[in-house]
Amino acid sequence: MQPHAPSHAPSHCKSTGALAGLRVVDLTQMLAGPFCTQILADHGADVIKVEAMTGDGTRVTGPFRADDTLKDFGGYFQSVNRNKRSIALDLKTGTGREILRRLIDDADVVVENFRAGVMERLGLSYETLRETNPRLVYGTVRGFGDPRSGASPYAQWPAYDVVSQAMGGMMGITGPDRDTPTKIGPGVGDTVPALMLCIGILAAVSRARATGQGQFVDVAMTDAVLAMCERIVYQTSYTGAVPAPEGNRHPLLCPFGLFRARDGHVSIACATDAFWEKLADAIGRPELAQDPAFATNAARVRHQQLVIDAIEAFTAVRSKEEIAEALGGKVPFGPVYTSAEIFADRHYAVREMLVDVEQPGSATPVKIAGVPIKLSDTPGAVRRRAPLLGEHTDEILGGIGLAEDRIRALKAQRVVA
Incomplete structure (x- = not known):
């Protein structure tokens, strides 16, 4: 193949997002990779999701709508693959690999989350691809990174969210007590590395x-989680102490955590003495702000249980709504929400964070999380639902110059779908 300038068709650049005109070939599956490429797609990039002939494994994960007669994909896939186009390729065939190479030669970015060495075995290593596309940015996210930027002894270990949460230090400081490490609810061991990628x-x-020169971008899931848990590094380095699970408290700030309400819990975070003074006044205990045992953060940390008891004497007998009326806008505060309460809160409606999209095979739309990054002039958007498997194969192949009869032949040969 010969190097050539990108031939992005105008029809693929209709988006007015900040990344309009950026072409991304997405070879990822599961959560970390697709979450990363979806962010790019939300902001206007043309993301071509290249799937195996059987599709991304999360297509069958669900949950599915009860009336879904198609079941091409469920909630998991819908939530992290919107705004993308799908093509199915058999990369076990030389023709399938040739088509992928042509797609990548026409792209700005390729992203994959295979185990290290898979693309090399396909003859599609970064070093090979850059020969015909020197401007290519090649992004990877793996459990323990790519050997190019540091050959981890665990490089060939498969990894998911719980593995990176565990080995990156997150579970080691999370849990109800020092002896009970606990998994974080959402898949942050995937989504945080995705954001960094x-x-x-x-x-x-x-x-x-x-410069016209691309490069290799490597994120290890474990590295990203450790970076997010940066506090444990300096705590150990500065003091020699090994942090442990802290429950709903903070080792350096007080009050800073969760407090019982009559109908659940609320969060209160007074990181400054000024906020503590306002909180003490709001809960009817202004004298606490003047008491030397509680007047400074250092003093409150030393007497943490007494501070918590004083606050919960106020919160435990009130509902989350009543506490919000007393504390909202005065100190950093928020009720602990269920998803039902999130659906009912006007904040998420006005911020467009609950978005309706079509669910193929179902009579009614579904909701997915919206775009959290708000740009004033080139806002991101949920422009279309996640794609059906191979839904855009014809237009993608047509975009790299394949004629209709050639596409039909490739489908008949089961090279594409």
Whole structure:
């Protein structure tokens, strides 16, 4: 193949998002990779999701609507693959790999989350791809990173969210007591690395546009989780102490955590003495702000249980709504919400964080989480639902110059779907 300039068809650049015109070939599956590429798609990138002939494994994960007669994908896939186009390729065939190579030669970015070495065995390593596309930004997210940037002894270990949460230090400081490490509810061991990969890709794209030279972008899930848990590093380095699960308290700040309400829990975070003074007044205990045992953060940390008892004497006999009326807008405060309460809160409606999308096979739309990054001039958007498997194969192949009869032949040969 010969290097060539990108031939992005105008029809693929209709988005007015900040990343309009950016072409991304997405070879990822599960959560970390698709979450990263979806962020790019939300902000206007043309993301081509290349799937196996059987599709991304999360298509069958569900949950599914009760009336879904199609079951091409459920909630998991819908939530992290919106705004993308899908093509199915058999990469076990030479023709399938040739088509992928042509797609990548026409792209700005390729992202994959295979185990290290898979793309090399397919003859599609970064070093090979950059020969015909020197501006290519090649992004990877793996459990323990790519050997190019540090050969981990665990490089060949498969990893999911719970593995990176465990080995990155997050579970070691989370739990009801020092002896009970606990998994964080959402898949942050995937989504945080995805966010960091997205930042890395955009940094590399910026440089590629200035210099014409792409580069390899590598994020290890465990590294990303450790970076998010940065406090445990300096605590151990500065003091020699090994942090342990802290329950709903904070080792350095007080009050800073969860407090019982009559109908659940609320969070209160007074990181400054000024906020503590306002909280003491709001709960009818202004004298606490003047008491030397509680007047400073250091003193409150030393007498943490007494502080918690004083606050819960106020919160435990009131509902979350009543506490919000007393504390909202005065100190950093928030009720612990269920998803039902999130659906009912006007904040998420006005911020467009609960978005209706079509669910193929179902008579009614479904809701997915919206776009949290708000840009004033080029806002991101949920423009379309997640794609059916191979839904855009014809237009994608047509975009790289394949004629209709050639596409039909490839489908008959089961090279594409």
